[in-house]
Amino acid sequence: MSGAASSPTPLRAAALARVPALRAAHPGAFRRLGPGQRLALALLLGGTLLLGLGIWRLEIAPARLLAGLGDLAHFVTLMLPPDPGSWAQFRGILAALAETLAIAFLGTLLAAVIALPLGLLAARNATLHALVRFAARRLLDGIRGIDALIWALIWVSVVGLGPFAGVLAIMTSDIGTFGKLFSEAIEAADRRPQEGVVAAGGSGVARLRYGVLPQVLPVMAGQVLYLFESNTRSSTIIGIVGAGGIGLTLAEMIRTLEWQSVSCIVLLILLMVAAIDQLSSRLRRRLAGG
Incomplete structure (x- = not known):
């Protein structure tokens, strides 16, 4: 069986x-x-x-994290309810928020203006020579490899404390990012409009002006809006090292243990970032034709 x-x-x-x-x-x-x-x-x-x-x-060690949760809960109770303090102190917080927004806007705009020609030089279908493209790529890689906080420390040492150093830090950091994004957008442009311009007797400059830029400018504008939104958050961090903006005010409140004012500042930062996120999202959808 x-x-x-x-x-x-x-x-x-x-x-x-x-x-x-x-x-x-x-x-x-x-x-x-x-x-x-x-x-x-x-x-x-x-x-x-x-x-x-x-x-x-x-x-x-997870045990250390679990042991610190009690301290975290204690800090949260110290931060409630949010309180900006006196009216003069609240006006100072609002002025610092406006300064943060200005730092992000100016830094992003200047970076986009400077990065556009560098992106053209780094793009395979727009550069003057292969060596120029290689040098432009490596320059953008070098700039992009340094974080905005490090650039803030460098520019604070060069131009001193204040929002000017923050603008320079955001600008320098974004040049590398924008240059890479712009060059990739240019390289991905449809070749048929470019071939039409060349077939009609257009020069290389005309090919870029009429065959490439009309395609990529909406894409570039969307990238600028996205990084402006991101830089609004970054500019709050670089202020901690003395580059102006709300970060410096936040660091002072933490040092003086004014936790209710700290929570008020954090809440205002979140509201500002959320508003800019909504605005930039709408603008990007319009640029994309949606």
Whole structure:
């Protein structure tokens, strides 16, 4: 009875008989681990080891986080209810918010103006020469590789404390980002309008003016609006190192332990960012034709 149960059924026997032919026809499917699978497994193991090493070296301990939740709740109670303080102090907070907005706007606008020619030089279909494109790309990579906070520290050392350093920090940081985005948008432009301009006898400048820029300017405008929204948040951070704006006021309130004023400033920052987000989203939809 057991021997009959262990013998393969005719259907299974036929399937087993086809295995050698299938193995010969598709050897890759019958390997235990293919090259790609071995690489994926090695990357998974390497990532797991790096994760464990990082947790160990950085002393990441969930127990410490859980123990600190009580202190966090205590700080939250100190911050409630939000209170700007005196009327004069509230006016100072509003003036600092307006300064933050001005820093983000001027820095973003100046960066876009400077990055446009650099983006043309870095684009494959608009540059003067391959060496010029290589130099422009590496320049943009170098600028983009330094964070806005580091640029703020540099410009504060150069021009002193104040919003001027903040504008320069936002501008410098965004030149690298805008240059890369602009060059990629130019390279992705449809070639048919460009070929039409050239076929009509247009020069290289005319090709860019009438065949490329009309296509990419709405895209560039949307990118400028998005980074303006992002820079509104960034300009609150660079103010902490003395580059003007609401960040400097926020840092002073934290140092003096005025937690209710801190929560009021944070709430106003959130409202300002949300309003700019809504406005820029509407403008981007209009530029996109939606």
